[in-house]
Amino acid sequence: MTNFTPSAADKFSFGLWTVGNVGRDPFGEPVRAPISPVEIVHMLAEVGAWGVNFHDNDLVPIDATPQQRDKIVADFKKALDETGVVVPMATTNLFTDPAFRDGAFTSNDPDVRAYALQKTMNAIDLGAELGAETYVFWGGREGTETDAAKNPLDALKWFREALNFLSEYVMDHGYGLRFALEAKPNEPRGDIFPSTTGHMLAFIETLDHPEMVGVNPEMAHEHMAGLNFMHAVAQAYDAGKLFHIDLNDQNFARYDQDFRFGSHNIKQAFFLVKFLEDVGYDNPRHFDAHAYRTSDYEDVKAFARGCMRSYLVLKEKARQFREDKEIQALLAEIHGGESQVSKYSAEAAAQLKARQFDRVELGNRGKPYERLDQLVVDLILGVR
Numbered sequence: 231m232t233n234f235t236p237s238a239a240d241k242f243s244f245g246l247w248t249v250g251n252v253g254r255d256p257f258g259e260p261v262r263a264p265i266s267p268v269e270i271v272h273m274l275a276e277v278g279a280w281g282v283n284f285h286d287n288d289l290v291p292i293d294a295t296p297q298q299r300d301k302i303v304a305d306f307k308k309a310l311d312e313t314g315v316v317v318p319m320a321t322t323n324l325f326t327d328p329a330f331r332d333g334a335f336t337s338n339d340p341d342v343r344a345y346a347l348q349k350t351m352n353a354i355d356l357g358a359e360l361g362a363e364t365y366v367f368w369g370g371r372e373g374t375e376t377d378a379a380k381n382p383l384d385a386l387k388w389f390r391e392a393l394n395f396l397s398e399y400v401m402d403h404g405y406g407l408r409f410a411l412e413a414k415p416n417e418p419r420g421d422i423f424p425s426t427t428g429h430m431l432a433f434i435e436t437l438d439h440p441e442m443v444g445v446n447p448e449m450a451h452e453h454m455a456g457l458n459f460m461h462a463v464a465q466a467y468d469a470g471k472l473f474h475i476d477l478n479d480q481n482f483a484r485y486d487q488d489f490r491f492g493s494h495n496i497k498q499a500f501f502l503v504k505f506l507e508d509v510g511y512d513n514p515r516h517f518d519a520h521a522y523r524t525s526d527y528e529d530v531k532a533f534a535r536g537c538m539r540s541y542l543v544l545k546e547k548a549r550q551f552r553e554d555k556e557i558q559a560l561l562a563e564i565h566g567g568e569s570q571v572s573k574y575s576a577e578a579a580a581q582l583k584a585r586q587f588d589r590v591e592l593g594n595r596g597k598p599y600e601r602l603d604q605l606v607v608d609l610i611l612g613v614r
């Protein structure tokens with residue numbers, strides 16, 4: 231039995247914007263005083279996290295002078311060195327500044343699109359300088375409220391051009407970064423594109439350098455779209471594109487709640503963790519969540535510890551699932567032997583056409599999924 235203490239091997243990371251979230255919402259002012267990136271790194275070390283991620287402007291304010299930038303980066307590096315916290319991922323803020331009111335790479339304004347590229351190149355330099363290996367693209371305002379304003383084909387073309395440009399930029403500089411595209415269906419735009427992980431996976435294949443581009447699926451975002459997150463993650467993994475993951479929690483059919491991982495849909499969180507552990511996922515496990523607005527910073531630490539603890543508890547449950555004799559016996563029964571058809575040949579097709587099936591008997595075969603699922607529920611609830 232483990233004590234659920236996080237270790238570097240778990241690759242648990244948090245964004246500066248997550249534990250540093252000051253609790254502003256559309257209806258209310260901040261409830262927590264801002265804390266510096268250096269303080270956040272120390273807090274993350276204290277709770278046992280492995281990595282810290284940032285948007286360019288989480289670390290360096292958008293209007294900082296080059297001298298201010300250098301001082302901030304030096305202080306941040308010192309905190310990383312002192313604590314051993316690493317920077318696995320970096321990204322660009324392409325949504326806060328009013329310049330991005332109509333999006334960044336997909337703004338209808340070509341000057342804004344060019345500015346977004348310039349800002350991202352600078353942010354990539356910053357990320358690479360701090361050791362990031364993954365660069366996330368979340369299109370915060372890439373979208374519309376009215377389809378009268380923007381043609382999605384133009385938006386896709388502009389987004390593609392931007393990613394192609396930036397891929398070459400990364401290669402040209404020998405940065406070795408991989409891109410991870412993060413989808414979200416809406417908020418803050420009425421509709422954001424591409425809207426789900428599935429859309430992103432299809433889009434990646436249209437790029438000039440698809441091999442360096444994967445996805446960063448987020449649990450809350452797929453839940454906002456009413457989808458099964460684990461299925462999206464599995465499809466990304468199957469495509470060799472699961473470069474990064476944003477873990478949090480969320481009720482269905484709500485705004486982006488960004489709750490503590492494992493706090494709401496425990497069963498879905500279990501199947502997700504089980505999937506990641508079963509396949510041996512080895513990229514960062516990033517908690518893109520924030521503490522309740524009611525929390526003070528002590529409670530923010532409880533939030534961060536809780537994200538990691540729930541992951542590790544569910545990992546232990548996944549191990550129990552694998553070792554549970556009754557569950558495994560049921561699974562063996564359910565899976566019913568080897569596939570009988572795999573590769574096409576004229577002979578295999580002819581044989582299959584000639585075979586007699588007892589359709590009625592096939593239809594009478596029940597599956598003990600209720601029994602199986604209750605065993606899983608008992609396991610998750612801790613009574614097995």
Ligand code: GCO
Pocket residue numbers: 285321366367368412414448476486518
């Ligand atoms: C959101 C997103 C962001 C991104 C972040 C990194 O809904 O606000 O999830 O938190 O993950 O910008 O790209």
Ligand code: MN
Pocket residue numbers: 448450451486488518
């Ligand atoms: Mn989100």
Ligand code: MN
Pocket residue numbers: 368412448476518
């Ligand atoms: Mn996210």
